[in-house]
Amino acid sequence: MDTMSLHQGRFATASGVLIVAGKGGVGKTTVAAALATAAARNGASTLLVEIDGTRQLAKLFDVPDLTYEPIRLDLGDTPAPLWGCKITPDDALADYLEGRGLYRALKRVQGDRVLDALASSTPGVKDLLVLGKIRQIEQAGAYDVVIVDAPASGHALTLVRAAAGVLDSVDSGPIREQAVEVAAMLADPDRCQVVLVTLAEETPVSEVIDTAFALEDEIGVALAPLVVNAVLAQAPGSPSGDHLGVVDDDMATSLTDAVDFARTRGEARDEQLDRLTRLLPLPRVHLPHLDAESFGRAEIGQLADLLAVAADVLTDDGVP
Ligand SMILES: Nc1ncnc2c1ncn2[C@@H]1O[C@H](COP(=O)(O)OP(=O)(O)OP(=O)(O)O)[C@@H](O)[C@H]1O
Numbered sequence: 001m002d003t004m005s006l007h008q009g010r011f012a013t014a015s016g017v018l019i020v021a022g023k024g025g026v027g028k029t030t031v032a033a034a035l036a037t038a039a040a041r042n043g044a045s046t047l048l049v050e051i052d053g054t055r056q057l058a059k060l061f062d063v064p065d066l067t068y069e070p071i072r073l074d075l076g077d078t079p080a081p082l083w084g085c086k087i088t089p090d091d092a093l094a095d096y097l098e099g100r101g102l103y104r105a106l107k108r109v110q111g112d113r114v115l116d117a118l119a120s121s122t123p124g125v126k127d128l129l130v131l132g133k134i135r136q137i138e139q140a141g142a143y144d145v146v147i148v149d150a151p152a153s154g155h156a157l158t159l160v161r162a163a164a165g166v167l168d169s170v171d172s173g174p175i176r177e178q179a180v181e182v183a184a185m186l187a188d189p190d191r192c193q194v195v196l197v198t199l200a201e202e203t204p205v206s207e208v209i210d211t212a213f214a215l216e217d218e219i220g221v222a223l224a225p226l227v228v229n230a231v232l233a234q235a236p237g238s239p240s241g242d243h244l245g246v247v248d249d250d251m252a253t254s255l256t257d258a259v260d261f262a263r264t265r266g267e268a269r270d271e272q273l274d275r276l277t278r279l280l281p282l283p284r285v286h287l288p289h290l291d292a293e294s295f296g297r298a299e300i301g302q303l304a305d306l307l308a309v310a311a312d313v314l315t316d317d318g319v320p
């Protein structure tokens with residue numbers, strides 16, 4: 001992947017649209033929220049977009065739900081506002097047809113079957129509609145940054161493949177125009193980048209490497225720095241005789257076991273970070289594992305601070 005483009009530095013404001021993607025459960029929503037918070041704190045008016053309908057973002061920002069119309073997410077006193085919205089294929093279709101004066105007529109004739117009919121005749125059309133809406137928001141220019149919390153990698157790949165798929169299967173007409181416009185956005189690193197998120201664990205690392213190559217080589221989407229999330233702290237040193245002298249035997253055994261366990265986990269983490277260094281030539285940012293019972297604005301704010309610092313001092317080797 002020596003052709004892989006490196007987009008270093010301030011990735012929170014580097015590009016119009018940032019699509020945050022990665023394997024299920026690695027922290028996409030958390031990282032998308034932290035990036036958006038960092039961007040707003042950095043003075044960029046920011047829109048955070050949910051497209052999987054899971055309400056995870058709403059929970060993090062303590063609002064009942066996001067809606068198609070952006071709502072203001074309260075971050076306290078930031079130099080620029082943070083907004084959040086939810087885009088579903090149905091809403092995007094209604095909006096698209098409305099823009100062409102067609103929605104009412106079609107709705108009267110076909111009810112809610114419009115989207116199903118379209119989707120079955122043209123695979124990828126739902127994803128294309130969602131990306132088309134994101135492109136329209138980007139073009140309207142009301143926000144400096146649009147950050148998309150994408151679904152798990154499999155679907156993220158399907159999502160960005162949608163435009164190419166429609167271009168292959170549709171020869172003319174408005175759907176093709178939409179695909180051309182979306183493909184142009186995806187191919188332009190100044191307009192759109194994908195932020196891949198992984199954990200320092202074997203399966204997510206393998207998956208993120210495959211996804212990175214597929215995105216960059218096959219689809220031509222630029223990749224922002226890789227975020228390695230929830231990195232465990234260095235293991236403490238082994239308890240010495242001095243330390244162990246003040247506890248009883250059972251406690252000493254538990255302490256030694258705990259340290260051995262932490263060391264083994266640390267070795268596994270280092271092995272995966274080495275694999276990333278060898279196999280994925282992307283700048284990298286590490287976020288620590290936070291010991292929090294539940295995540296809300298405070299934890300997101302903490303990660304946003306770290307992202308802002310890390311992005312500023314990011315080097316080619318990746319690790320800040
Ligand atoms: N840096 C971190 N430290 C500790 N816990 C974390 C960290 N990042 C995320 N988590 C926790 O891990 C869980 C998964 O995170 P998140 O929901 O962001 O992942 P996701 O990739 O969006 O998941 P899904 O694929 O289900 O959408 C959540 O409970 C979150 O609070």
Ligand SMILES: [Mg+2]
Binds near residue numbers: 028149
């Ligand atoms: Mg999520």
